Amino acid sequence: MLIVGAGAVGASVALHAARSGLQVLVVEKEAAPALHQSGRNSGVCHAGYNLKPGTQKAQFCVEGSRRLREWCATRGVPLEVGGILVVATRESELPTLYELKRRSEENGVRADLVGEGEIRSLEPHSTGLAALHAPEGASFDTEAFVRSVLEEAQSHGAVVQYGVEVHALIDGSDCARARTDRGAIEAGVAVNCAGLQADRVAGAVADDVRVIPFRGFYAELVPGREHLVRSHVYRAPDMAWPFLGVHASRRTDGRVLLGPGAMLAPGRESYGLLGIHAEDMAATLSWPGFRKLLRDRRFRRMAVSEVRKNFQLREIWKEAVELIPDLRPADLARSFAGNRAQLVRLDGTLVDDFLVRETKHCVHILNAVSPGLTGSLPFGEWVWQRAADLANGASRSGQGLGDRAGDDIFPDSRTATRERSGSAGKTERGETGPAGSLDEVR
Numbered sequence: 001m002l003i004v005g006a007g008a009v010g011a012s013v014a015l016h017a018a019r020s021g022l023q024v025l026v027v028e029k030e031a032a033p034a035l036h037q038s039g040r041n042s043g044v045c046h047a048g049y050n051l052k053p054g055t056q057k058a059q060f061c062v063e064g065s066r067r068l069r070e071w072c073a074t075r076g077v078p079l080e081v082g083g084i085l086v087v088a089t090r091e092s093e094l095p096t097l098y099e100l101k102r103r104s105e106e107n108g109v110r111a112d113l114v115g116e117g118e119i120r121s122l123e124p125h126s127t128g129l130a131a132l133h134a135p136e137g138a139s140f141d142t143e144a145f146v147r148s149v150l151e152e153a154q155s156h157g158a159v160v161q162y163g164v165e166v167h168a169l170i171d172g173s174d175c176a177r178a179r180t181d182r183g184a185i186e187a188g189v190a191v192n193c194a195g196l197q198a199d200r201v202a203g204a205v206a207d208d209v210r211v212i213p214f215r216g217f218y219a220e221l222v223p224g225r226e227h228l229v230r231s232h233v234y235r236a237p238d239m240a241w242p243f244l245g246v247h248a249s250r251r252t253d254g255r256v257l258l259g260p261g262a263m264l265a266p267g268r269e270s271y272g273l274l275g276i277h278a279e280d281m282a283a284t285l286s287w288p289g290f291r292k293l294l295r296d297r298r299f300r301r302m303a304v305s306e307v308r309k310n311f312q313l314r315e316i317w318k319e320a321v322e323l324i325p326d327l328r329p330a331d332l333a334r335s336f337a338g339n340r341a342q343l344v345r346l347d348g349t350l351v352d353d354f355l356v357r358e359t360k361h362c363v364h365i366l367n368a369v370s371p372g373l374t375g376s377l378p379f380g381e382w383v384w385q386r387a388a389d390l391a392n393g394a395s396r397s398g399q400g401l402g403d404r405a406g407d408d409i410f411p412d413s414r415t416a417t418r419e420r421s422g423s424a425g426k427t428e429r430g431e432t433g434p435a436g437s438l439d440e441v442r
């Protein structure tokens with residue numbers, strides 16, 4: 001099995017595949033794991049109270065949260081269970097709390113509605129009319145987590161190669177073929193876990209969707225002011241968007257982050273505001289789905305406010321001070337940014353749930369959005385099972401795993417796709433892709 005990408009998802013797929021006895025090769029274009037989304041994030045082990053019941057995100061987050069806490073406790077990965085408080089600061093936000101409470105019940109997640117007094121006892125520097133408290137919410141060291149998963153995969157025989165970039169992953173007649181900057185690789189089955197680049201690696205299979213990178217910029221509390229936040233304080237979110245809004249989060253190293261926002265990133269892997277990546281920007285701006293998104297007034301309003309937050313710490317402070325009245329503008333310093341790989345359809349809608357597409361020999365993970373880290377252990381296991389089914393089909397037809405060099409082995413592929421989203425394990429629809437030559441797999 002060939003796995004493209006050594007983020008949390010690729011690492012988890014590798015672990016489960018290697019444990020099952022499959023021969024596994026992970027290729028990663030960077031020199032180390034978790035340098036993109038899996039290492040540039042809020043580091044929250046989400047409890048799963050906020051996710052739409054019945055979605056894959058909800059299912060994998062709830063199970064993933066339990067497994068992640070257990071993993072970190074038994075492998076020495078830093079993790080602190082301090083709980084998450086979602087605060088309503090105005091009457092109009094109360095229905096959001098009730099909706100989150102309803103979702104938590106349906107998802108089987110412990111979360112309690114609390115009043116002003118309890119907010120103070122849980123977070124002495126916070127205030128609000130009411131809040132939802134999820135005691136199982138936690139912080140963890142996400143890079144250490146991904147490294148530990150990869151190490152365990154390696155202990156079961158998985159091989160990880162850094163500095164190998166995959167340009168395309170396609171179906172051959174009897175195996176998956178990867179074209180890389182170091183030559184070609186063939187495998188019985190390949191799994192595309194390339195995060196911010198997943199649609200490009202998938203090629204025609206993902207022609208009707210595109211990764212639009214949203215920059216999440218963080219501020220952090222200056223030394224001496226971290227006591228203002230004990231664990232995690234979130235503002236009741238705007239349910240129209242899959243982003244959670246500004247929150248204050250204590251990391252396992254004691255730093256307290258404020259953020260992240262969600263503005264259009266200047267490049268998929270550009271983290272500085274000036275690092276404009278011309279090809280990425282052109283790809284985003286020319287995408288009909290993005291132009292349709294721009295026509296949405298609510299999106300434009302959000303975009304303007306997010307741009308402000310990226311340039312002026314005071315804008316982040318203005319939101320955060322409603323949750324933490326003792327916060328002063330001078331308490332905030334600029335911190336880091338992380339880009340979300342958010343998939344947008346041709347019609348301008350954001351893909352909300354995880355999206356996985358299968359072809360004859362490839363599995364493409366196209367939308368492993370937040371809480372993708374929290375859900376990564378069960379999600380990777382589920383993906384491994386899908387890929388193993390494909391690999392078994394390949395070995396039954398006499399094709400084993402192996403590497404072959406050579407650049408002339410990529411004929412135009414006739415690729416058959418099927419898509420998996422919604423409830424896990426169920427094929428929602430087979431579809432004919434945009435290349436015009438795609439057949440449904442049954």
Ligand SMILES: Cc1cc2nc3c(=O)[nH]c(=O)nc-3n(C[C@H](O)[C@H](O)[C@H](O)COP(=O)(O)OP(=O)(O)OC[C@H]3O[C@@H](n4cnc5c(N)ncnc54)[C@H](O)[C@@H]3O)c2cc1C
Nearest residue numbers: 005007008009029037038041044166195216371372373374
């Ligand atoms: C700002 C932000 C905050 C978040 N906060 C949280 C949180 O608190 N909790 C939570 O659960 N989730 C959170 N998430 C979501 C979470 O980070 C992602 O869902 C998860 O990390 C996705 O993992 P991944 O392995 O799919 O992608 P990635 O971590 O991006 O890994 C993809 C890997 O593929 C490699 N790659 C890409 N292209 C190629 C190629 N062509 N060839 C070879 N290798 C390639 C990349 O270098 C990278 O290492 C957050 C995300 C962001 C951006």
